[in-house]
Every structure is written in structure tokens, then in C-alpha cells.
Amino acid sequence: xxxxxxxxxxxxxxxxxxxxxxxxxxxxxxxxxxxxxxxxxxxxxxxxxxxxxxxxxxxxxxxxxxxxxxxxxxxxxxxxxxxxxxxxxxxxxxxxxxxxxxxxxxxxxxxxxxxxxxxxxxxxxxxxxxxxxxxxxxxxxxxxxxxxxxxxxxxxxxxxxxxxxxxxxxxxxxxxxxxxxxxxxxxxxxxxxxxxxxxxxxxxxxxxxxxxxxxxxxxxxxxxxxxxxxxxxxxxxxxxxxxxxxxxxxxxxxxxxxxxxxxxxxxxxxxxxxxxxxxxxxxxxxxxxxxxxxxxxxxxxxxxxxxxxxxxxxxxxxxxxxxxxxxxxxxxxxxxxxxxxxxxxxxxxxxxxxxxxxxxxxxxxxxxxxxxxxxxxxxxxxxxxxxxxxxxxxxxxxxxxxxxxxxxxxxxxxxxxxxxxxxxxxxxxxxxxxxxxxxxxxxxxxxxxxxxxxxxxxxxxxxxxxxxxxxxxxx
Amino acid sequence: xxxxxxxxxxxxxxxxxxxxxxxxxxxxxxxxxxxxxxxxxxxxxxxxxxxxxxxxxxxxxxxxxxxxxxxxxxxxxxxxxxxxxxxxxxxxxxxxxxxxxxxxxxxxxxxxxxxxxxxxxxxxxxxxxxxxxxxxxxxxxxxxxxxxxxxxxxxxxxxxxxxxxxxxxxxxxxxxxxxxxxxxxxxxxxxxxxxxxxxxxxxxxxxxxxxxxxxxxxxxxxxxxxxxxxxxxxxxxxxxxxxxxxxxxxxxxxxxxxxxxxxxxxxxxxxxxxxxxxxxxxxxxxxxxxxxxxxxxxxxxxxxxxxxxxxxxxxxxxxxxxxxxxxxxxxxxxxxxxxxxxxxxxxxxxxxxxxxxxxxxxxxxxxxxxxxxxxxxxxxxxxxxxxxxxxxxxxxxxxxxxxxxxxxxxxxxxxxxxxxxxxxxxxxxxxxxxxxxxxxxxxxxxxxxxxxx
Numbered sequence: 071x072x073x074x075x076x077x078x079x080x081x082x083x084x085x086x087x088x089x090x091x092x093x094x095x096x097x098x099x100x101x102x103x104x105x106x107x108x109x110x111x112x113x114x115x116x117x118x119x120x121x122x123x124x125x126x127x128x129x130x131x132x133x134x135x136x137x138x139x140x141x142x143x144x145x146x147x148x149x150x151x152x153x154x155x156x157x158x159x160x161x162x163x164x165x166x167x168x169x170x171x172x173x174x175x176x177x178x179x180x181x182x183x184x185x186x187x188x189x190x191x192x193x194x195x196x197x198x199x200x201x202x203x204x205x206x207x208x209x210x211x212x213x214x215x216x217x218x219x220x221x222x223x224x225x226x227x228x229x230x231x232x233x234x235x236x237x238x239x240x241x242x243x244x245x246x247x248x249x250x251x252x253x254x255x256x257x258x259x260x261x262x263x264x265x266x267x268x269x270x271x272x273x274x275x276x277x278x279x280x281x282x283x284x285x286x287x288x289x290x291x292x293x294x295x296x297x298x299x300x301x302x303x304x305x306x307x308x309x310x311x312x313x314x315x316x317x318x319x320x321x322x323x324x325x326x327x328x329x330x331x332x333x334x335x336x337x338x339x340x341x342x343x344x345x346x347x348x349x350x351x352x353x354x355x356x357x358x359x360x361x362x363x364x365x366x367x368x369x370x371x372x373x374x375x376x377x378x379x380x381x382x383x384x385x386x387x388x389x390x391x392x393x394x395x396x397x398x399x400x401x402x403x404x405x406x407x408x409x410x411x412x413x414x415x416x417x418x419x420x421x422x423x424x425x426x427x428x429x430x431x432x433x434x435x436x437x438x439x440x441x442x443x444x445x446x447x448x449x450x451x452x453x454x455x456x457x458x459x460x461x462x463x464x465x466x467x468x469x470x471x472x473x474x475x476x477x478x479x480x481x482x483x484x485x486x487x488x489x490x491x492x493x494x495x496x497x498x499x500x501x502x503x504x505x506x507x508x509x510x511x512x513x514x515x516x517x518x519x520x521x522x523x524x525x526x527x528x529x530x531x532x533x534x535x536x537x538x539x540x541x542x543x544x545x
Numbered sequence: 546x547x548x549x550x551x552x553x554x555x556x557x558x559x560x561x562x563x564x565x566x567x568x569x570x571x572x573x574x575x576x577x578x579x580x581x582x583x584x585x586x587x588x589x590x591x592x593x594x595x596x597x598x599x600x601x602x603x604x605x606x607x608x609x610x611x612x613x614x615x616x617x618x619x620x621x622x623x624x625x626x627x628x629x630x631x632x633x634x635x636x637x638x639x640x641x642x643x644x645x646x647x648x649x650x651x652x653x654x655x656x657x658x659x660x661x662x663x664x665x666x667x668x669x670x671x672x673x674x675x676x677x678x679x680x681x682x683x684x685x686x687x688x689x690x691x692x693x694x695x696x697x698x699x700x701x702x703x704x705x706x707x708x709x710x711x712x713x714x715x716x717x718x719x720x721x722x723x724x725x726x727x728x729x730x731x732x733x734x735x736x737x738x739x740x741x742x743x744x745x746x747x748x749x750x751x752x753x754x755x756x757x758x759x760x761x762x763x764x765x766x767x768x769x770x771x772x773x774x775x776x777x778x779x780x781x782x783x784x785x786x787x788x789x790x791x792x793x794x795x796x797x798x799x800x801x802x803x804x805x806x807x808x809x810x811x812x813x814x815x816x817x818x819x820x821x822x823x824x825x826x827x828x829x830x831x832x833x834x835x836x837x838x839x840x841x842x843x844x845x846x847x848x849x850x851x852x853x854x855x856x857x858x859x860x861x862x863x864x865x866x867x868x869x870x871x872x873x874x875x876x877x878x879x880x881x882x883x884x885x886x887x888x889x890x891x892x893x894x895x896x897x898x899x900x901x902x903x904x905x906x907x908x909x910x911x912x913x914x915x916x917x918x919x920x921x922x923x924x925x926x927x928x929x930x931x932x933x934x935x936x937x938x939x940x941x942x943x944x945x946x947x948x949x950x951x952x953x954x955x956x957x958x959x960x961x962x963x964x965x966x967x968x969x970x971x972x973x974x975x976x977x978x979x980x981x982x983x984x985x986x987x988x989x990x991x992x993x994x995x996x997x998x
Contacts, residue, residue, distance in 0.1 A: 207642035346616050348769040349724065350555055354646030355690075359726040362966035414966075415726050427767035430755070433722055445964040448957070450723035451647075454769070538963035540956065541985055543993045 071198075071229055073144045074175075074182075074222025076247050077215040079325060081143065082154050084214075084333040087460075091337060094460050095345070142167055142197055144229070146186055146221045147174035167201065169193055175220025176498075179261040182224020184504035194229060195236060202237065209343075210241040210353045212336065217265045218249035218258030227268035234272045241357055243339075244273045245332060248404065248478060250281040257495050259485035260510075266482070267513040270520060274357050276368050277335070278475065280404040284328035287311070290400065291376055308461030309377045310334050334459065335371055335403065338467040341421055342455040349426070351419055351453025359451040360415045360471045365520060369469045370408055372401040375462065389424065389464065393432035396468040397440070404478055411474035412531045413442045417451040419467045422458030429454065443527060444535050473531075476524040483517055490514070546679030546798045547594055548784070549671045550608040551699065554645075554692025555617045556717050557684040558610055559769065562621045563777035564684070565606045568595055569631045571781060571932045578896055578930040587929045590786040590796040596631065597674050604631045607674065609667045610638035611699070613645045613656055613691045637671060639663055645690025649731040650974035652694020653738075657702075660695075665702055672707070680711030680801035682784075687735045688719035688728035697738040704742040711801040714743045715780070718750040718950060727967050729958035734976070736951075737984035740815060740991065744805050747783075747817045748947055749776050753853040760856055761824045778932060779821045782939040787892055787925035797925070807923040808888045808943045810916060813994050818946030820847050821939045822855050830933055837893075837901045840938050844891065845905050851884040851946060864910035885998040886912050886944035888921045895936035898926040913998045948995045955988050 072081035145151045148170050155168075169190060175182040202208050211233050215222030233242055246269065249258040269276050288311050295309075311327035342351040361367045374395040396418070399407045420429060429452055442449055459465050489495065490510065499505050552561035572591050577584040596604035606625070610633065612618050618640045626632045639660065645652040672678050681703050685692030696714075703712055716739070719728045739746055754775050758767045762775065786796040789803055797803055809815060822844050823835060843855050850862035862883055891906060907918040931937050961967070962981060972978070 209643045346620055348559070350614070350616065350644075352614065352644045352646065354644060354648075355725075358646045358648050358690075358967075358970050361970070364969055425766045425768040426772070427755070427759070427764075430720065430722070437722070445961045445966055446726065448721065448723040449726045451726045452724050537956070537960055540959055541989045543986070543989045 071142045071144065071211060071213045071226075071233075073213065073215045073226035073229060074219055075145065075147075075150050075216075076219065077213075077222045077226065078143055078145055078150045078154060080214050080245070080247075080329045080332050082157070083326065083329040084336055087330065087333045087337055091460055095457055142169070142194070142201060144169045144190075144194070144221070144225060146171045146182065146225065148172060167197065169197065175224060177218075177255045177257055177261065178220045178498055178502070179224035179227075179257075179264045180499040180502040180505040180509075182220045182222075182226070183228045183264070184224075184502050186221070186225050187228035188504070190225075191228075191232070194232060198232070198236065208237070208240055210243055211237070213242065213244045214332075214336075215244070216247040216249075217262040218247075218253055218255050219261060222247075223261040223265045227265045227272075230268055230272045241274045241354055242272065243353065243357075244269060244276045245279060245336065246276055247279045247281060247332075248482070250285075253281075257489075257498070259482060259489055260495070260499065262482055263486045263517055264509065264513045266479075266520075267516040270365055270516050274367060275361065277339075277371050277469075278368055278404050278478065279332055279335075279371075280478070281328065282405055283403050284331050286400065287331060287376060288327045294377065308459075310373055311376075331373065331403070335373060335467065337459065338373065338419060338421065338465065339469075341457065341459075342419060342453045345455050345457035347453065347455035347457075349452060349454040351417070351451070351455075355451070355453075356417060356469065360417055360469060362414055362446070362471070363523075366414065366471060366523060368471070368475045370406055370472055370475060371403050371470075372396050372398075372468045373403070374401055374466050374468075376401070389428055390432055390435070392464065392466050393418075393436060396466050397436060404475070406472070406474035406478065408470045408472040408474045409440060411441070411472050411476075412528055413440055413446075413449065414471040414473075414527065415446060415449045415451065416440075416442075416471070417453070417469040419453040419455065419469075420464065421455045421466075422462060422464030424454065424464050426454065441531055444530060444533075473524045473528045476521060476528070479517060479521050479524075483514065483521065486514060486517075546677045546800075546802075547597075547607055547675035548679050548682050548801060549668065549675065550595075550606070551668065551681060551683040551703075552608055552610045552621075553683060553685040553696040553699065554612055554689055556686035556689065557692045557696070558612055558617050558621045560715075560717070560773045560776055561608060561610070561684050562625060563770075563773040564780050565595065565608070565625065565631060566628070567774070567777040567781040567932065568785065569604065569628075571785060573630060574933065576930060576933050578935060579928045583927075583929055586796060587786050587927065590798075593676075594679070594784070594786070594800065597634075603629070605634050606631060607671055608633060608637060609664070609671055611640070611664055611667075611691075611695065613641045613643065613652070613695065615640045615642060634671075637667055639667060645694060647688075647690045647725050647727060647731070648970055648974065649690060649694035649697075649727075649734045650971040650976035652690045652692075652696070653698045653734070654694075654975040656691070656695045657698030661698070661702055664699060665706055668703065669706070677798075678707075678710060679799055680713065681707070682713050682715065682801070684715045684717075685735075686717040686719065687732040688717075688725045689731065692717075693731045693735040697735050700739055701742045711805055712743050713801055713804065714739050714746045716746050716748050717776075718748055718752075718954075720751045720755070721953070724751075727970070729954050729961060730967065730971070730981075732954050733958045733984050733988060734981070736954075736991075737987040740987060743815065744801075745809050745815045745817050745943075747819060747941070748950075749779070749819065750853075750950060757824055757854050761854060762826050764826075775824070778824075779819050779939065782821050782894065782931055782937060783819065783892060783941060785894070785927075785931055786929075787894075787927045789925050790923065796927075803925075804890070804941070807890050808941060810888060810920070813991070814887050814943055816943065816947045816951070816991070816995070818942050818944065819939065820844065820852075820854075820942070821937065822847070823934065823937065824854065827933065830935075835936050837897065837936060837938075840936060841891075841901065841903065841905065844938050844940050848886065848889065848906075848940060848942060848944065849884055849911065851882070851949075864908060866910070884945045886921065886942055887916065887998065888912075888923075888943045890923050890925065890941040892939040892941070893924065893926045893936075894929065894931040894938070895934065896928065896930065898928055898936075901926075945995055945998060948992065951988065951995075952992055955985065955992065959985060 215226035685696035850859040852858040
């Protein structure tokens with residue numbers, strides 16, 4: 071479910087890259103099990119699903135999102151969605167999967183959540199149900215949105231609520247783009263904190279992303295490709311920022327490179343569910359292993375490598391370097407340093423020609439420099455998927471439940487308080503039906519509680535470890 | 546008699562496939578190094594035990610494949626069929642789409658009851674194909690959600706449906722530094738439940754097999770396939786046909802029954818460890834020669850010193866001297882690192898296997914005091930060499946082999962439980978804190994009984 075401008079732009083990149091990935095693996099163009107996790111195979115003559123849905127040639131693919139849901143594209147102004155429908159991906163989306171309006175949400179969470187939420191509720195529920203019906207087995211919803219605006223933030227979290235109500239058994243993974251330091255939307259702190267409360271209460275897992283981090287990665291790659299170093303020719307298609315080889319035309323828009331990174335994150339996250347491997351890691355396993363307590367479900371992600379070198383005379387980056395990079399500050403998708411904070415849990419999903427011994431060797435090597443919570447000293451979740459991403463021989467996605475998210479939340483709280491103390495812009499929100507002062511105080515309270523939980527864990531970091539006494543059995 | 550194998554979850558299915566591969570490879574080869582008659586007899590016994598016949602002549606493994614997601618089973622079925630030498634029955638599998646999410650409670654409380662009927666029907670069908678059913682062999686890991694949780698449920702189902710059949714659970718112990726974060730919870734829940742319904746648990750530890758791959762097999766980049774092939778070889782060396790003391794003229798027909806009788810004299814002691822010697826890369830076999838006395842000597846010391854393989858054995862460990870004539874049930878005079886046994890089984894395969902002196906294994910100081918060595922120790926043999934090894938010996942031991950690993954797993958799980966981490970994921974599916982406590986209690990009991998041997 072992609073909501074708002076940011077969500078739709080990222081979603082679009084995701085579809086393009088997903089198609090590219092499956093095209094690379096699926097040379098014969100046969101609709102197979104792996105493709106079915108994202109796509110329905112439509113017989114364009116009849117409009118329904120093709121009769122031999124698995125063995126038949128791909129007639130025309132209609133997009134689904136992860137694990138058998140079709141996409142639902144929502145935006146309260148038409149510009150972005152229209153562009154998608156006119157672009158090279160137009161054949162992949164069905165007009166029945168769209169919900170649009172004209173005037174946008176004015177960067178106002180209340181407009182998105184309360185006003186449009188109320189107005190479009192039934193429409194959204196109906197379209198969700200229709201999409202879900204086409205799935206053999208619905209495992210997970212992915213929501214992609216930003217926190218700082220009005221639609222993605224407000225209406226996006228409204229949909230999150232809806233999903234919990236209508237499909238309580240289905241996991242809800244949310245990819246949230248948090249506002250950056252120089253964000254030009256004045257009310258983004260309000261929108262973000264109001265959205266945070268919803269994420270706290272209704273999401274199973276949240277992958278926070280910060281534009282600053284994406285920007286830094288884009289710059290790093292830019293420097294590398296333009297450094298002119300001998301032998302530093304980079305394989306274009308391997309860039310984590312690249313959409314090359316996809317359906318999109320050559321001229322890339324400013325946010326495309328950054329959005330491609332997020333798209334790659336989602337591809338890697340779902341790779342083990344789509345392709346085979348010697349140790350599969352499904353989405354429900356991620357939720358199970360990385361969320362020790364219901365509210366502590368914010369996962370810091372990192373992707374490596376960022377590119378592969380095309381020059382065969384240069385030895386390919388050592389495998390172990392890939393593992394080291396995953397823990398470095400530069401590769402995280404939010405401004406955070408997990409190495410110097412406390413790990414509650416960590417997951418490593420490796421793709422390509424990597425075996426269990428490589429994984430074990432690197433875990434042994436890196437463990438001593440990382441701090442794990444006392445009750446989870448060996449808290450690693452690992453997955454091995456045989457199929458690497460396009461342009462790479464191997465890749466690694468690391469997901470960390472780590473207290474290093476705290477600074478991001480504290481900053482959010484501070485920015486919120488700066489505005490709130492002066493009651494700046496509050497009237498824009500309060501005059502929306504259903505919005506009250508208590509919405510604000512509850513939201514900031516929820517965020518404060520979350521920060522407090524992380525602080526308590528941090529306090530245990532360097533403390534002495536006393537194991538609880540074991541049960542005694544009468545002999 | 547035939548054995549029906551139930552492969553559960555990704556691990557169970559991946560290993561099961563390698564086991565049938567190893568067995569099939571063994572009987573196909575011309576390296577039996579024995580008479581033609583012997584070879585034929587071995588071949589026939591093995592076929593009856595593990596395979597049924599199909600019209601096409603390709604042996605069909607007596608197995609049921611179960612998983613809660615489709616990719617692994619689909620791969621396993623096609624890999625087997627592609628070999629051309631054996632295959633699975635196309636109808637003997639059951640899978641779902643969404644997996645168990647590494648959640649024991651999901652496997653046990655949700656998938657178990659929901660799919661019990663279908664799975665038990667498949668097992669029943671395989672059982673009916675057997676002229677005589679010798680029992681069930683289940684393969685599963687403890688760390689995940691399907692093999693562990695659904696596996697525990699299915700084992701209970703087998704016990705209920707076949708109350709007089711033997712059930713041997715092959716359980717894979719995960720790497721200590723983790724493959725799954727909640728692996729210790731899943732392990733505790735699995736072991737405590739299996740202990741109730743199973744006859745014995747035969748354990749392989751990933752860490753141990755990994756070391757064998759690295760140090761003995763010289764594999765540089767070890768994959769799960771390598772690990773699984775070593776495990777399959779070790780299992781094959783136990784389950785391929787042998788002569789026993791009671792069945793000296795023809796191959797024994799009841800391997801599981803024999804195993805239980807020799808190794809599990811008391812229901813509180815069900816943990817079996819497995820050691821195999823020698824283990825080396827295939828291309829080294831031609832250059833190696835072994836003597837039985839040498840192999841036996843190493844195997845015995847591996848038992849006493851609790852060595853995981855034939856390299857790095859601590860030769861300093863010696864059995865305690867039994868001075869007093871009053872047998873004591875508390876091992877107060879035993880050195881701490883000495884591995885006390887309840888019962889041991891040595892299996893010898895290859896040239897001159899019949900003439901070996903195994904007196905050193907009958908030393909009473911190896912055993913706990915409440916069983917006489919002649920009851921506690923057994924030997925199975927065959928002159929037919931196994932899997933290209935001119936001589937090989939296996940040891941299946943009911944001893945303190947698994948005491949330390951068990952204690953470690955319970956300790957780590959308890960530590961996590963005390964903080965209540967992840968518990969909400971289990972209570973969501975109906976496994977409450979009480980259930981955890983029951984499992985912890987059961988396993989502390991097992992630890993206690995093995996410690997005071």
C-alpha cells in the first residue's frame with residue numbers, strides 16, 4: 071500500500087527494480103512461484119487470471135505488493151499517480167488499484183488522517199478486500215510512506231489502523247521516511263509525532279529511513295564513480311542507487327537515486343521469501359526474531375555492497391569487507407551508529423554465493439566489537455538466499471533492533487516541543503473535525519514512553535551481568 | 546521391517562534428502578568389498594528397510610515430507626527425481642504457503658491441529674505400504690518453527706496413532722552463536738515435548754559437524770549441503786543393515802527396536818549421541834589404511850573424553866578406578882570431565898569386522914553402576930564396507946555426551962525467559978508462561994538425572 075507522494079515515488083522504483091530482478095532470473099519468461107509473490111498473471115483477453123497461472127507464459131503482469139497483494143496506490147493529489155500511469159510502468163498497474171483526490175493534504179496530518187480517512191474509508195476497505203481476494207495466502211502488508219507530510223503521514227497511518235482492524239492476522243511492515251534536518255515542511259514535526267503514535271500501536275515492524283542517510287550514500291557512490299581512480303569503473307546496474315536496466319527512461323529524477331536505495335532494501339528483505347536458499351528467512355520470521363517486546367519494533371537497516379567494480383582486474387571486494395561495512399555508520403539508512411549502542415537483536419540476510427561458514431566466520435569476528443543486551447548475547451538471526459541481486463555476486467542486508475534509534479526520536483520530540491510550546495500552527499489541525507488537543511498530548515506522551523524504554527535498556531549496557539538462578543529440582 | 550521417515554521443515558527435508566542419497570549411493574556402489582552373496586543380502590535388506598518399489602523400477606523412498614512453505618519440498622522432490630536412482634512418492638508430501646515464522650507455538654498450536662489429519666493420513670499410507678512396519682524416524686531441527694513445533698505435535702500424533710511402534714527423533718542442535726534468535730526457546734519446548742512421546746532422541750550438533758567439515762573433510766567454504774552430507778553419512782553408518790548378537794546368520798530385521806532395546810533401558814534417559822570414525826575427504830580414502838585396533842582405541846577415548854571427533858582427543862582423561870565393592874549411585878569419585886555412560890552401541894563395517902576385540906568397551910568403570918556392562922554394551926557388525934570406507938566404526942551412546950549442550954541451551958533460554966523477551970510472540974498462539982515453566986522443569990529434571998549418573 072503506497073500512500074502520498076514519497077510513498078508512490080518509492081513504490082514506483084520498487085516495481086521497476088522488482089521486474090528487473092525477476093527478468094534477470096526468469097529468462098524464459100514463464101510465470102513462476104517467485105513472481106507470484108508480487109504479481110498476478112492476467113490474461114488480457116479475458117481480464118481474469120490466466121488458466122495455467124504458473125506454467126503459462128507471462129502475458130501481462132499486474133503488480134501486487136509483496137507476498138500476494140496487489141498494490142493499492144493512494145494519493146490525495148493526482149500529479150504523482152498520473153505520472154506513474156503514463157510512465158513505462160503503466161501496464162503493471164490496474165486503474166482499480168488507485169485512490170486519488172485533487173487538492174492534497176496541505177502537509178497536515180489531521181487532513182490526511184481524520185478528513186480523508188473518514189471520507190475514503192469504505193473505498194479503501196473495498197479495494198483492499200478485492201486485492202486480498204486474489205491472493206492464495208496473504209502473509210504481509212507493506213506500507214510505504216513518509217512521516218513529515220500530510221497524506222503519507224496522516225492517511226497512511228489511517229490505513230495502517232484499517233489493516234489491523236480488517237486483517238488482524240496479517241503482518242504490517244511499514245517503511246517510513248523520516249524528515250531530514252533541513253526539511254522544508256514547517257509542520258513536519260507535528261505530522262511525524264502524530265504518525266509515530268500510530269506506528270507504535272499498530273505496526274508490527276517499522277523500517278525508519280532518513281533522507282540524509284540516503285543522500286550521503288548517493289554522494290559516496292557519486293564520488294566513487296567519478297573519482298577517476300584507475301580500475302574504479304563501476305558496473306552501472308550494480309549501483310544500489312541505479313534503475314538501469316529497468317523500464318524507466320534514462321533521465322532520472324532527483325529523488326530517484328535515493329528511492330532506488332529504499333527499493334533495493336525492500337527487494338532484499340523479500341528475496342528469501344521469493345527465491346530459494348539453504349536457510350530461508352521469511353517476513354514473519356523477521357518479525358518474530360527482531361521484536362522482543364511489542365513496542366520495540368523499530369529496525370535500523372543497512373545494505374552492502376553499494377556497488378560492484380566492473381573492472382575484472384581489480385579483485386572483487388572481499389566478502390568479509392561486506393560484513394564489516396554492514397555495521398559501519400555510513401551504510402545505515404538512518405543517521406545512527408549501531409556499533410556504539412546496544413543491540414537487542416540483529417538479522418543478517420545474505421544473498422548469492424555465500425555459505426554458512428562465511429556467515430559464521432564473520433559473526434565470530436564482529437561479535438566482540440558489538441554490544442548485545444544481557445538476555446540475548448548471541449542474538450543473531452541469519453538467512454541464506456541463493457539468488458544475488460542484479461549486478462552482484464553477493465549482497466547483505468542487516469536489520470538491527472538497536473537503541474541507536476533513540477537520537478532520531480529525541481530529535482523529533484525536541485522539534486515538536488519547539489513548535490508546540492508556542493502553539494504554532496496548531497489551529498490548522500484543531501479545526502479539523504475529530505482533532506483535539508489531546509491527540510497531541512497523547513502522541514508526544516507515546517513518543518516519550520518509547521524513548522524512556524530505550525533509555526532503560528541503554529542503562530543496562532555496561533552494567534554487571536548476573537544470570538538469574540536456575541530452577542532447582544528435588545533429587 | 547521397514548522404517549518410515551518423516552521429514553519436517555527446511556532442515557528435516559534437506560537432511561532427509563541427503564540421507565536417502567547416501568543410502569542409495571552406498572548400495573549402488575561396487576565397493577562393498579565382500580562376497581556377492583553378502584552384498585545381495587545387504588542390498589535387499591536395505592531396500593526393504595528404506596524403499597518401496599514402483600512399476601518403473603526406480604526405488605521410492607519410504608518418506609513423508611512436511612513443511613509449512615513450498616520452496617524446500619519442491620526443490621527436494623525435484624533433486625531426488627533428477628538423480629535417476631531413487632525418488633520420493635509424488636503424493637507423499639504436504640506443504641502450506643506461509644511458514645511458521647520460527648515460532649514454536651505457531652507450529653505446535655496452529656499448524657499442528659489444523660493439518661493433523663492430512664499429515665497423519667500421509668503417514669498412514671506410507672505405513673500401509675510396508676509389509677512390516679519397524680517404526681518411525683523423524684528428522685527436524687529444534688531452532689525453527691515447523692520442524693520444532695509442528696514436529697513435536699506430529700510426534701505426539703504418531704505416538705497416539707501407533708502406540709506400539711518405535712519412534713526415533715533425529716534432532717539437529719543449532720549453532721551456539723545463533724541461527725535464530727529464539728532458538729533456545731524453541732529448543733526447550735521441543736525437547737521437553739519430544740521426551741514425552743518419543744522413544745529416543747538422536748542428536749547432531751551443527752557446531753560439531755561444522756568442525757568435522759573444516760578439520761577432517763578439509764572443506765574451505767562450508768555450505769549447509771556439506772554439513773548435511775556428513776550427517777547423512779553418520780546416520781547411514783547406523784541404519785544400514787548389520788548382524789547383531791541375536792541375529793548372527795541374517796541381517797537384523799528390526800533396527801529401531803534393536804536400537805531402543807540396547808540403548809534405552811530406562812525412560813528417563815533418552816538422549817543419544819553419535820560418533821563416527823574415520824571421516825575424511827573422499828579423495829584421501831585411497832591413500833589411507835586403518836587398523837581395527839587403532840580405530841577402536843580412538844573411538845573408546847572419544848567416548849570417555851567426550852571428544853566430538855577423532856582429532857584433538859584428550860588422551861589424559863581416564864576412567865576412574867573402581868576400588869570399593871559397594872556400588873554407589875552417586876558419581877562422587879568420578880572426575881568431572883569423564884563421560885559416564887548408561888549404554889553404548891558400537892557398529893563395525895568392513896573387512897575382518899568379525900574378529901575384533903571390543904573388551905575395552907566392556908570395562909565396568911565406563912558405565913553407571915546400575916547396569917552390568919554385558920547389558921550396557923552391544924556390538925553390531927557386517928563385513929560389508931560402508932560408503933567407500935574400507936573399515937568404519939560408529940558409536941551410538943546414551944551417556945553424558947549431551948549434558949553440557951543441554952545445560953547451555955536451558956541456561957540461555959532461562960536467561961531470556963527471566964526478562965520475558967519474545968514471550969508475547971508465543972502467548973499470541975496459546976503457549977503461556979506456564980507452559981514454558983513446565984518445559985524448563987522437565988529439562989532440568991533430565992539434566993539432573995544425567996548429572997548424577
